[in-house]
Amino acid sequence: MATSLVAMANQKRGLFKQKGRNSHLPPFTPHRPTAHRPTAPPPPQTMALQPSATTDIAKAFSAFYYQAFDSNRNQLLSLYRDLSTLSWEGEQFIGANNIVAKLVGLPFQRVVHKVATVDAQPANPSAPTLIVLVTGQLLIDDETNPQHFSETFQLVQEGSNFWIYNSIFRLNYG
Amino acid sequence: MALQPPATTDIAKAFSAFYYQAFDSNRNQLLSLYRDLSTLSWEGEQFIGANNIVAKLVGLPFQRVVHKVATVDAQPANPSAPTLIVLVTGQLLIDDETNPQHFSETFQLVQEGTNFWIYNSIFRLNYG
Numbered sequence: 344m345a346t347s348l349v350a351m352a353n354q355k356r357g358l359f360k361q362k363g364r365n366s367h368l369p370p371f372t373p374h375r376p377t378a379h380r381p382t383a384p385p386p387p388q389t390m391a392l393q394p395s396a397t398t399d400i401a402k403a404f405s406a407f408y409y410q411a412f413d414s415n416r417n418q419l420l421s422l423y424r425d426l427s428t429l430s431w432e433g434e435q436f437i438g439a440n441n442i443v444a445k446l447v448g449l450p451f452q453r454v455v456h457k458v459a460t461v462d463a464q465p466a467n468p469s470a471p472t473l474i475v476l477v478t479g480q481l482l483i484d485d486e487t488n489p490q491h492f493s494e495t496f497q498l499v500q501e502g503s504n505f506w507i508y509n510s511i512f513r514l515n516y517g
Numbered sequence: 518m519a520l521q522p523p524a525t526t527d528i529a530k531a532f533s534a535f536y537y538q539a540f541d542s543n544r545n546q547l548l549s550l551y552r553d554l555s556t557l558s559w560e561g562e563q564f565i566g567a568n569n570i571v572a573k574l575v576g577l578p579f580q581r582v583v584h585k586v587a588t589v590d591a592q593p594a595n596p597s598a599p600t601l602i603v604l605v606t607g608q609l610l611i612d613d614e615t616n617p618q619h620f621s622e623t624f625q626l627v628q629e630g631t632n633f634w635i636y637n638s639i640f641r642l643n644y645g
Contacts, residue, residue, distance in 0.1 A: 394556075394563065428522075430590045430604075435522065462558045462639045466594070466625055474602065476558075476623040476639040491643050493621035495604040497594055511590045511604040515619050515643050 392465045392500070397473040401463030404498060404505055405477050409456040416446045422507050430511040442510075451483045456492075471500035472508065491515035520593045520628070525601040529591035532626060532633055533605050537584040544574045550635050558639040570638075579611045584620075599628035600636065619643035 392400070411418040423429075423439035429446075436442045458479040466474040475496040480489035497509035520528070539546040551557075551567035557574075564570045586607040594602040603624040608617035625637040 426596065428592045430592060433588070433590060435592075459644070460561070460641050462561060462641065464556045464558060464563075464637045464639065466637060468554065474623060474625055474637045474639070476604075476621060476641060478621055478641050478643050480645065489645075491619060491645070493604060493606055493641075493643065495602060495623040497602055497625075509592045509594055509602045511592065511602070513588050513590065513604060513606050513621075515606050515621065516587070517608065517619070 390470055391468050392471050392473055394465055397463040397465055397475075398461075400473060400498070400505065401475040402461050404475070404496075405458055405461045409458060412446070413453075413455055416449070417443065419443055419446060422505075424506055424508075427507050428509055432513065454481055454483050456481045457489070466497055473498050518599055519596045520599050520601055522593060525591040525593055525603075526589075528601060528626070528633060529603040529605075530589050532603070532624075533586055533589045537586060540574070541581075541583055544577075545571065547571055547574060550633075552634055552636075555635050556637055560641065582609055582611050584609045585617070594625055601626050601633075 408419070408422065411422075420439055420443045423442050425438050427437070427439055427442055429436045429442040431445055434445075436445050456479055458477055460478045461475065463473050463475045466472040475498060477494045477496070479492060481492055482489045491514065493513050493515055495509070495511045496507055498505040499508045536547070536550065539550075548567055548571045551570050553566050555565070555567055555570055557564045557570040559573055562573075564573050584607055586605055588606045589603065591601050591603045594600040603626060605622045605624070607620060609620055610617045619642065621641050621643055623637070623639045624635055626633040627636045
């Protein structure tokens with residue numbers, strides 16, 4: 344797990360920075376409303392993320408993730424590491440290369456995700472991670488009936504980025 | 518001290534069966550699954566601590582509910598602690614309604630002795 348915590352009080356910091364291989368993409372900086380910066384540092388004895396911050400992080404992550412997924416799934420590589428796990432409709436994949444190979448190889452040309460809900464909570468009292476549940480619909484190729492999906496993530500902060508430690512995807516049938 | 522991947526699936530399925538059976542019969546039984554550090558997000562509203570969480574669940578405005586679990590997936594959530602992340606999807610039927618509603622629920626479970634308690638839980642109905 345990440346060993347250093349960058350204070351989340353700095354609201355000007357972009358949440359996602361593009362790595363070298365994706366340098367053709369504009370840097371991702373979520374719009375953050377101007378807010379009074381707290382004068383006291385966060386309590387030093389905890390490295391957990393604050394609950395209010397996790398919702399912002401999760402919504403920004405979700406927007407980025409599904410935009411990348413819908414435009415070019417190769418772009419997702421920088422979000423995974425060797426320790427990442429994906430469960431896709433019950434099948435498990437471990438490691439960034441295996442995960443992205445599965446996602447890039449999915450049998451459709453086009454997909455559009457429409458996110459309905461994003462919820463998040465701090466996942467660890469002593470490390471900067473969060474658990475996220477996304478629900479929504481997706482439309483594939485020329486299909487006219489959207490399918491419901493649910494996706495759960497555990498995200499880990501590393502510097503000013505977040506990477507995906509756990510991910511579980513399910514279509515919701517019936 | 519991480520949990521092994523195959524074990525997490527067994528744990529999650531056993532937990533899910535227990536959780537929804539308790540939920541459907543008497544929601545007060547859920548108290549032992551939560552601690553002071555537990556968090557519940559219920560349709561976007563947050564509750565922290567076992568008492569607050571169970572008060573919310575017991576106070577839900579229906580007499581009867583039946584959950585029908587469709588899928589349970591799980592992964593180890595921490596390389597140095599016995600916790601797992603779980604996604605449950607399924608349907609539920611309330612009171613005399615005839616149209617089931619789809620739901621998704623995410624948990625992080627923490628092992629304590631031979632038990633597992635709920636550290637994180639997020640519940641959403643899937644509309645449309």
